[in-house]
Amino acid sequence: MLPKNELREHIFSILREHDHRLTPQREAVVEVLIENSDAHLSAENIFMQTKHNYPDIGLATVYRTLELLESLGLVHKFEYGDGQSRYEVNQSADDHYHHHLICVKCGGIGEFKDDLLDEIEHAIAKETGFRVTDHCLRFFGICSECQAEPGENSDDD
Amino acid sequence: MLPKNELREHIFSILREHDHRLTPQREAVVEVLIENSDAHLSAENIFMQTKHNYPDIGLATVYRTLELLESLGLVHKFEYGDGQSRYEVNQSADDHYHHHLICVKCGGIGEFKDDLLDEIEHAIAKETGFRVTDHCLRFFGICSECQAEPGENSDDD
DNA sequence: GTTTATGCAAAACATTTGCAGCCTT
DNA sequence: AAGGCTGCAAATGTTTTGCATAAAC
Numbered sequence: 001m002l003p004k005n006e007l008r009e010h011i012f013s014i015l016r017e018h019d020h021r022l023t024p025q026r027e028a029v030v031e032v033l034i035e036n037s038d039a040h041l042s043a044e045n046i047f048m049q050t051k052h053n054y055p056d057i058g059l060a061t062v063y064r065t066l067e068l069l070e071s072l073g074l075v076h077k078f079e080y081g082d083g084q085s086r087y088e089v090n091q092s093a094d095d096h097y098h099h100h101l102i103c104v105k106c107g108g109i110g111e112f113k114d115d116l117l118d119e120i121e122h123a124i125a126k127e128t129g130f131r132v133t134d135h136c137l138r139f140f141g142i143c144s145e146c147q148a149e150p151g152e153n154s155d156d157d
Numbered sequence: 158m159l160p161k162n163e164l165r166e167h168i169f170s171i172l173r174e175h176d177h178r179l180t181p182q183r184e185a186v187v188e189v190l191i192e193n194s195d196a197h198l199s200a201e202n203i204f205m206q207t208k209h210n211y212p213d214i215g216l217a218t219v220y221r222t223l224e225l226l227e228s229l230g231l232v233h234k235f236e237y238g239d240g241q242s243r244y245e246v247n248q249s250a251d252d253h254y255h256h257h258l259i260c261v262k263c264g265g266i267g268e269f270k271d272d273l274l275d276e277i278e279h280a281i282a283k284e285t286g287f288r289v290t291d292h293c294l295r296f297f298g299i300c301s302e303c304q305a306e307p308g309e310n311s312d313d314d
Numbered sequence: 315g316t317t318t319a320t321g322c323a324a325a326a327c328a329t330t331t332g333c334a335g336c337c338t339t
Numbered sequence: 340a341a342g343g344c345t346g347c348a349a350a351t352g353t354t355t356t357g358c359a360t361a362a363a364c
Contacts, residue, residue, distance in 0.1 A: 021318060021363050043354080058321040063354060079236050083329080084353065099277075101287045110287060116277050120256075121296065124269050129301030130258045137294045139278065144286030178338050178343060215346040220329065240354080241328060
């Protein structure tokens with residue numbers, strides 16, 4: 001889990017390493033991703049936020065940047081099933097990944113860190129021969145806040 | 158894990174219970190889902206296959222049927238991240254669910270049954286107060302067949 | 315100076331919806 | 340007979356792409 005300025009430099013150096021140009025648009029998108037590393041933004045969200053620092057950026061550039069960062073393993077892309085993808089920076093250099101706790105009532109997204117999957121991955125390798133390189137685990141349910149409130153909290157976007 | 162004919166009757170009776178009509182289109186879609194319960198079909202796939210038995214069916218009807226079956230808990234809908242949803246019948250009456258092993262080389266999808274998630278869900282409840290009602294776990298990696306073949310097998314669609 | 319990256323607009327794509335007519339109940 | 344269900348086509352919403360221009364190297 002790198003601090004923000006190291007994470008930014010890390011991303012820039014990976015881009016350079018792979019002969020990608022460092023444009024102000026890319027810097028601006030990376031900035032938004034880093035400043036919102038705890039949120040789970042859609043491309044549209046990222047687009048809107050990036051416009052604050054770089055008003056002329058186009059949505060297509062945001063998509064292309066996110067695709068590039070994902071291909072370099074710098075960003076994780078995932079979906080809830082609501083039709084739009086969400087993105088988040090990969091905050092650590094290693095593979096360990098937190099899991100998402102998605103509240104079906106308020107739409108909020110929490111996180112949970114855990115290493116029990118290692119056991120499952122070993123069991124998979126042993127029983128099926130499948131070599132696991134990555135995983136995606138999401139839990140759906142009711143967050144503690146929505147459990148506390150009887151019924152009024154149904155949209156906290 | 159019900160046998161096919163019982164599963165079919167189970168689905169039909171749930172439909173009746175909820176006052177939904179049993180149309181030949183719905184029967185045809187259910188038939189395709191049951192006959193391909195080990196595959197992970199997209200809506201388009203299901204549409205094409207259903208046309209064999211019921212050539213006049215429309216794609217919208219397939220989507221509406223899948224949505225209905227999903228709302229009744231009879232079908233699971235999930236996504237790999239390639240932009241289209243996949244569907245599979247819920248073969249057992251209970252909540253237990255297998256996880257997907259997605260080969261990033263050949264695109265094949267295996268399955269793995271496991272109950273270790275229960276432990277994680279308990280840990281989540283204890284540490285965060287989040288009440289888990291469902292989960293989705295997918296593993297990405299290389300299947301045993303692709304590991305065996307040095308490099309030629311990259312598209313077995 | 316080259317080559318890549320950008321912005322715009324149009325295209326592509328999966329999915330949803332409106333509506334008149336049909337079919338299950 | 341009445342209502343839900345269907346097929347078609349149009350609409351929607353997200354993501355991708357073509358192309359001329361602009362910017363990074």
